[in-house]
Amino acid sequence: MAVIMDGKALAAKVKEEVRAEAAAMTKKPGLAVVLVGDDPASQVYAAGKKRDCQQCGIYSEEYVLPAASTQEELLELLHALNDSTSVDGILLQLPLPAHIDEGTVLRAIDPAKDVDGFHPYNMGRLMEGNAAVAPCTPGGVMRFLQEYGVDPKGKLCTVVGRSNIVGKPMALLLMQAHGTVTICHTKTPDLKACCLGADILVAAVGRPGLITGDMVKDGAVVIDVGTTRDRDGVLRGDVDFPSVEPKASYITPVPGGVGPVTRAILLENVLRAARSRGKK
Numbered sequence: 001m002a003v004i005m006d007g008k009a010l011a012a013k014v015k016e017e018v019r020a021e022a023a024a025m026t027k028k029p030g031l032a033v034v035l036v037g038d039d040p041a042s043q044v045y046a047a048g049k050k051r052d053c054q055q056c057g058i059y060s061e062e063y064v065l066p067a068a069s070t071q072e073e074l075l076e077l078l079h080a081l082n083d084s085t086s087v088d089g090i091l092l093q094l095p096l097p098a099h100i101d102e103g104t105v106l107r108a109i110d111p112a113k114d115v116d117g118f119h120p121y122n123m124g125r126l127m128e129g130n131a132a133v134a135p136c137t138p139g140g141v142m143r144f145l146q147e148y149g150v151d152p153k154g155k156l157c158t159v160v161g162r163s164n165i166v167g168k169p170m171a172l173l174l175m176q177a178h179g180t181v182t183i184c185h186t187k188t189p190d191l192k193a194c195c196l197g198a199d200i201l202v203a204a205v206g207r208p209g210l211i212t213g214d215m216v217k218d219g220a221v222v223i224d225v226g227t228t229r230d231r232d233g234v235l236r237g238d239v240d241f242p243s244v245e246p247k248a249s250y251i252t253p254v255p256g257g258v259g260p261v262t263r264a265i266l267l268e269n270v271l272r273a274a275r276s277r278g279k280k
């Protein structure tokens with residue numbers, strides 16, 4: 001029987017730490033959330049972030065631009081937010097409408113306010129092993145490991161998925177923590193063998209149930225980043241929980257695992273950004 005890693009409890013702990021730190025500051029940390037269009041999922045995420053900020057004493061602003069807004073209009077808003085003294089972190093909710101170039105607008109965010117850690121400057125710092133902020137999801141996974149006393153040092157780690165926002169930064173963070181890391185993707189010839197070798201297995205794919213019990217080593221730590229809504233609206237992870245849980249030593253559930261911790265780490269990143277911008 002695996003230990004179920006409790007994301008809700010860990011998120012509450014991180015949020016309480018942020019709340020206490022923010023309360024002791026004379027100037028409130030501030031987050032601006034920017035949405036373009038009316039994607040319902042993005043609206044739900046943005047509302048959740050606003051609530052999180054309220055709970056933790058972080059000032060927040062929300063901007064919703066119409067889907068037809070031009071790239072120039074979005075850039076204008078981002079430049080204004082870069083100049084704002086009350087805003088320490090800017091979160092641009094993805095995905096963006098197709099006529100807006102994601103790379104161009106993400107690069108327009110001041111790296112000092114890039115609380116998602118997606119700006120090439122911050123990605124470069126992460127690559128150097130010197131990140132000011134790590135992207136929230138992989139940062140949340142590292143916090144999970146720390147919380148449950150799982151040290152990647154000397155461990156074989158497999159990350160399934162190589163996206164810029166999860167897989168790649170995840171692999172870098174595990175390597176920086178002295179794990180020996182294998183990264184898998186759609187062109188990996190023998191996914192099962194790569195997963196079976198792992199002491200720590202992180203699935204960040206978006207294919208419900210891809211990782212099954214026969215792909216997992218006895219006693220492995222299994223972190224499920226995947227979140228896919230099925231036809232019934234149920235959130236499903238990449239890990240087939242019923243077959244994997246009996247083999248794992250630790251496992252994150254979906255929902256209630258990595259998701260809430262990711263949200264909490266965003267708040268921590270806002271606090272860090274505020275401090276590095278001189279707020280005390």
Ligand code: NAP
Binds near residue numbers: 206228
């Ligand atoms: P993504 O950009 O679509 O990347 C998915 C990765 O998985 C790609 O590298 C892809 O390989 C790989 N992949 C797809 N099918 C595969 C297969 N059958 N075997 C091996 N590798 C496969 O997705 P993402 O943004 O990284 O997100 C991944 C998942 O995490 C999604 O479910 C997303 O919703 C979830 N997520 C959750 C949180 C959270 O807070 N819990 C945050 C972010 C993302 P190629 O590169 O070869 O295409």
